Amino acid sequence: MGFGPTVANANWVEKEGYQYEVWNDLNKTLALHYGAINSPLEFIPKRITRLLDANGNVIVEYEDVQVSGHPQQVLDDCKAIFGGQ
Numbered sequence: 001m002g003f004g005p006t007v008a009n010a011n012w013v014e015k016e017g018y019q020y021e022v023w024n025d026l027n028k029t030l031a032l033h034y035g036a037i038n039s040p041l042e043f044i045p046k047r048i049t050r051l052l053d054a055n056g057n058v059i060v061e062y063e064d065v066q067v068s069g070h071p072q073q074v075l076d077d078c079k080a081i082f083g084g085q
Contacts, residue, residue: 009024018071047067049074051077
């Protein structure tokens with residue numbers, strides 16, 4: 001399909017202690033679908049995050065993501081939306 005975790009991402013995610021998957025979108029399929037790029041010719045997509053429900057529907061959109069602090073923001077939002085500790 002062209003997206004999924006890569007070895008480099010897996011190592012980085014483990015080092016950072018993230019408890020969710022971080023994917024590479026090698027064919028720009030997700031970037032186009034979710035609006036990180038407008039054309040497959042664009043080289044670098046915007047940093048965005050889309051929080052999906054179990055059916056794949058977008059329930060929260062984060063635009064212009066800053067890496068520092070963003071994972072905690074998403075985790076806090078997930079706890080507020082889905083419950084949990």
